Amino acid sequence: MTSNSRVVGSIFILAGTTIGAGMLALPLTSAGLGFGTSVAVMLGIWVLMAYTGLLMLELHQHMPLTTTLHGLAGQFLGWKGRSTATLAMLFLLYALCAAYIAGGGALMQEHLKNLVPGLPPFSGVLVFTLVIGLVVSLGTSKVDMINRILFVLKLITLATALVMLTPQVSSGYLLDLPLEQGLLVAALPVIFTSFGFHSCIPSLVRYVNNDIASLRKIVLIGSSLPLVIYIIWQALSFGTVGQDGLMRNNDLPDFVNSIAAVVHSDWVVAAISLFADLALATSFLGVSLGLFDFLAEKFQRPDNKRGRMQTGLITFLPPLVFALFYPQGFIIALGYAAIALVIIAIVLPVLMVRKARIDYADASYQVAGGSLGLYLALLVGALVIIAQLMVAFNLV
Ligand SMILES: N[C@@H](Cc1ccccc1)C(=O)O
Numbered sequence: 326m327t328s329n330s331r332v333v334g335s336i337f338i339l340a341g342t343t344i345g346a347g348m349l350a351l352p353l354t355s356a357g358l359g360f361g362t363s364v365a366v367m368l369g370i371w372v373l374m375a376y377t378g379l380l381m382l383e384l385h386q387h388m389p390l391t392t393t394l395h396g397l398a399g400q401f402l403g404w405k406g407r408s409t410a411t412l413a414m415l416f417l418l419y420a421l422c423a424a425y426i427a428g429g430g431a432l433m434q435e436h437l438k439n440l441v442p443g444l445p446p447f448s449g450v451l452v453f454t455l456v457i458g459l460v461v462s463l464g465t466s467k468v469d470m471i472n473r474i475l476f477v478l479k480l481i482t483l484a485t486a487l488v489m490l491t492p493q494v495s496s497g498y499l500l501d502l503p504l505e506q507g508l509l510v511a512a513l514p515v516i517f518t519s520f521g522f523h524s525c526i527p528s529l530v531r532y533v534n535n536d537i538a539s540l541r542k543i544v545l546i547g548s549s550l551p552l553v554i555y556i557i558w559q560a561l562s563f564g565t566v567g568q569d570g571l572m573r574n575n576d577l578p579d580f581v582n583s584i585a586a587v588v589h590s591d592w593v594v595a596a597i598s599l600f601a602d603l604a605l606a607t608s609f610l611g612v613s614l615g616l617f618d619f620l621a622e623k624f625q626r627p628d629n630k631r632g633r634m635q636t637g638l639i640t641f642l643p644p645l646v647f648a649l650f651y652p653q654g655f656i657i658a659l660g661y662a663a664i665a666l667v668i669i670a671i672v673l674p675v676l677m678v679r680k681a682r683i684d685y686a687d688a689s690y691q692v693a694g695g696s697l698g699l700y701l702a703l704l705v706g707a708l709v710i711i712a713q714l715m716v717a718f719n720l721v
Pocket residue numbers: 342343344345346347348421518519520521522523524608666
């Protein structure tokens with residue numbers, strides 16, 4: 326039996342991985358959908374992501390404890406699967422880092438502007454990347470320590486913001502209907518990314534000793550927490566700023582400012598702006614640490630000062646260059662992350678499970694839904710990719 330505290334800890338790790346920059350992007354991208362439709366889409370995506378999370382558990386039951394995603398793909402799908410998993414993971418991590426730097430840089434710029442007027446527009450992006458880059462290059466134990474403190478602060482500011490915003494909600498705003506159907510296409514990839522957590526499953530499998538009953542609980546509860554928080558968050562954003570107000574926001578600082586314009590309370594604004602900073606910082610720390618270790622291993626950079634500096638450069642330079650060229654690239658990069666996430670969280674697990682159900686026909690755990698479930702998941706994955714390509718080629 327696995328100890329209860331590890332299960333609880335794992336639920337928070339999973340929820341913490343999920344709740345990040347994607348949440349901040351939700352009110353921005355789904356504004357045109359209206360509250361009701363956006364919640365319906367979120368429910369559907371949550372079911373899909375919890376289902377594929379369970380599929381990954383089904384796969385891990387056949388494998389040794391320390392198996393990674395590439396290990397799984399190599400075992401069930403051969404070298405092609407293995408390299409697809411590696412490439413998709415690399416793309417996902419770089420895209421997420423690019424989003425965090427663009428979003429975090431924009432917020433940092435707002436803070437810096439108030440302190441030192443007249444700074445060049447790229448200062449925020451540079452300062453934000455430098456601070457996080459330095460922490461990550463110091464090593465995992467430092468990141469773990471700082472991340473824990475920031476994570477607790479993130480929860481406190483989120484709770485504060487939620488409680489203080491509630492009285493400001495006008496329920497009429499929540500009944501707004503979608504402005505145009507095409508807006509669903511634009512919102513789908515970002516909503517999808519915001520429910521992603523699958524990269525943390527292999528570590529959790531190891532942490533609770535591959536105990537399937539605990540792992541099912543972790544995936545189901547850990548993914549429901551973000552769902553509940555996202556629904557409250559959407560209700561508060563739509564309810565205070567309104568659909569029209571949200572539609573006018575182009576980036577994160579706009580969003581924070583538009584809440585500030587409605588609520589007239591310095592405390593609420595401070596809590597929300599601090600929450601946004603922390604959500605970006607904790608996501609960025611977690612994801613860039615993953616990318617850092619991944620690259621250090623791939624390029625076999627040694628764990629000394631020189632080696633870590635080289636790894637730091639290949640980790641942070643590409644997303645930094647992206648953010649400098651696309652200062653408003655927060656939403657764009659989250660959309661591209663969706664393409665890689667479809668591969669990691671849907672396509673690979675479905676293909677592997679199809680193989681595993683033949684190879685291990687008498688397995689003790691099999692996710693409900695049969696082949697129909699697998700095909701439906703693939704179908705939605707295809708829709709997410711098509712939606713993102715339409716966004717990329719300006720077809721919506
Ligand atoms: N859901 C995370 C992004 C993410 C996707 C996939 C894996 C890990 C993290 C966010 O909103 O920021």
